[in-house]
Amino acid sequence: MxxxxxxxxxxxxxxxxxxxxxxxxxPDRITAxxxxxxxxxxxxxxxxxxxxxxxxxxxxxxxxxxxLEEAISMGMCGPTHDERSWTFDLDPGGRDPVLGYERLQEAxxxxxxxxxxxxxxxxxxxxxxxxxxxxDFAQMTLDLSTEWTAHHxxxxxxxxxxxxxxxxxDVMQRVYTEVNNGVYRCGFAGSQQAYxxxxxxxxxxxxxxxxxxAGRRFLLGDTITEADxxxxxxxxxxxxxxxxxxxxxxxxxxxxxxxxxxxxxLFQTPGFGDTIDFPQIKEHxxxxxxxxxxxxxxPVGPDxxxxxxxxxxxxxxxxxxxxxTPPGPVAEGERVPGDSGPGGIGHR
Numbered sequence: 001m002x003x004x005x006x007x008x009x010x011x012x013x014x015x016x017x018x019x020x021x022x023x024x025x026x027p028d029r030i031t032a033x034x035x036x037x038x039x040x041x042x043x044x045x046x047x048x049x050x051x052x053x054x055x056x057x058x059x060x061x062x063x064x065x066x067x068l069e070e071a072i073s074m075g076m077c078g079p080t081h082d083e084r085s086w087t088f089d090l091d092p093g094g095r096d097p098v099l100g101y102e103r104l105q106e107a108x109x110x111x112x113x114x115x116x117x118x119x120x121x122x123x124x125x126x127x128x129x130x131x132x133x134x135x136d137f138a139q140m141t142l143d144l145s146t147e148w149t150a151h152h153x154x155x156x157x158x159x160x161x162x163x164x165x166x167x168x169x170d171v172m173q174r175v176y177t178e179v180n181n182g183v184y185r186c187g188f189a190g191s192q193q194a195y196x197x198x199x200x201x202x203x204x205x206x207x208x209x210x211x212x213x214a215g216r217r218f219l220l221g222d223t224i225t226e227a228d229x230x231x232x233x234x235x236x237x238x239x240x241x242x243x244x245x246x247x248x249x250x251x252x253x254x255x256x257x258x259x260x261x262x263x264x265x266l267f268q269t270p271g272f273g274d275t276i277d278f279p280q281i282k283e284h285x286x287x288x289x290x291x292x293x294x295x296x297x298x299p300v301g302p303d304x305x306x307x308x309x310x311x312x313x314x315x316x317x318x319x320x321x322x323x324x325t326p327p328g329p330v331a332e333g334e335r336v337p338g339d340s341g342p343g344g345i346g347h348r
Contacts, residue, residue: 011291012187018194019185024117025136030124032147038126038133042071042151045133046098046125048107050086051277051336052079052284054180054233055137059122061229062141065271067153069331072144073098077121079280080287085119099130107132138176141226155325159226171219171227178205180234187246187292195247203250210258215316217265222318228266235263236276239302241285245292254306264311270326277336278304 013019030038030045047063049056063072075096077086085105088096095102104123108115111131123135134140145160160168182202189195209231212219219227234242238253254260267273286298320326330336 012289013291014188014190017190018198019188019190021181021184022118025120026132026134027136027139028134029136029139029143030133030147031143032150040148040150043073044127046073046075046096046127048075048077048086048096048099048104048121048123048125050077050079050121050284051275051280053121054237055120056122057233057236057275058137058141058226058229059144060275061233061271062144062159062226064275064327064330065159065224065229066144066148066156067327068144068148068151069334071148071151072124073127074334075099075125077104079284086121098127099125101130106130141229145226153327155321157224157321157324159224159229161220161225164220164225168220168225168227172230174205175209175219175227175231178202179209180230183234183238183242183246183248186248187242187289199248199250202248206256206259210256213262214258217313217316217318218262218320223322224266224269224320229272232263232266232272235259236267237281237285240278240282240304244299245285245289252302254302261311261313264307264309265313266320267307268311269320270328273307274330274336 028038029036030040032040034040047059049060051057051060060074063069063074075088075098076090078089081087085103087103088094088101091097099107101107103119104121105119107123107125107130108119110129120135120137122137122140124133124140125131126133142160145158178201182198182205185198186195186202189198209219216222218224219231235253238248242248243252253263267276282298286293287296290296
């Protein structure tokens with residue numbers, strides 16, 4: 001998760017100013033040739049995530065779509081954290097069973113004893129040394145697609161197809177700046193002027209996406225790509241969090257026919273909706289952002305059963321996995337609880 005939702009302090013709004021994301025991450029990469037010192041190696045690395053976090057959610061989805069569960073293990077932090085770090089409070093004894101850590105911070109300090117930046121998820125940790133390798137969430141998922149191909153499952157989709165990369169990169173950049181980050185620019189605006197400008201930018205982009213998706217099933221055409229993964233994790237949180245908590249309230253997602261159909265199409269595709277935990281998502285935002293929600297009361301709504309209603313997007317043609325196949329059942333120990341609290345969906 002980005003520096004907005006890390007452990008760098010209890011305040012998220014800089015009064016009188018627009019929100020600017022701090023995007024200084026550990027740039028190391030795990031590559032097939034190992035040229036940067038971190039070679040692809042099954043069983044060596046642990047992906048640390050939190051279900052609440054949209055940035056970590058991308059990595060969870062990509063890992064599952066590509067079938068990398070056996071090659072890269074996954075550690076799960078709880079939905080809330082203090083000013084120091086994400087914690088492994090969901091695990092027995094409050095420790096990650098592989099790393100032995102109580103806090104993700106320990107992996108960062110193992111490599112950088114004076115590390116003073118935000119402790120963010122997703123992060124990949126080198127299990128033998130217990131040291132963090134990278135928390136560069138944008139590059140991380142692209143590398144899972146392009147560097148870990150020897151460990152992809154049979155039928156895995158090509159989420160970053162070479163012939164589409166120029167267009168994809170442009171689409172993903174706009175989705176990131178205007179939508180993924182745009183909701184935060186609204187939520188953490190420190191002045192009315194900053195909020196108004198952020199709101200206009202966000203809805204301009206959402207209208208552009210509605211127009212783009214009106215005649216094509218997915219962002220780049222007939223099959224899913226990483227661009228869809230990146231947009232989905234924001235849309236999945238829109239009505240539950242961003243509409244109210246971040247004041248992105250021109251309309252709900254469920255009131256936007258094209259984007260709502262598109263989001264449900266993805267949600268009902270294996271690898272997407274089965275990674276979403278609405279109770280954890282709401283608990284994170286409404287509890288951790290105490291300056292936005294001082295009571296820390298978590299809303300019971302909205303009803304999330306509507307995510308399972310027919311979306312009708314099949315009429316546009318295409319197929320989520322093209323010539324490939326959907327991923328199999330969720331790995332044991334990685335299933336989202338069927339209904340872990342108010343707003344949960346009891347279908348899993």
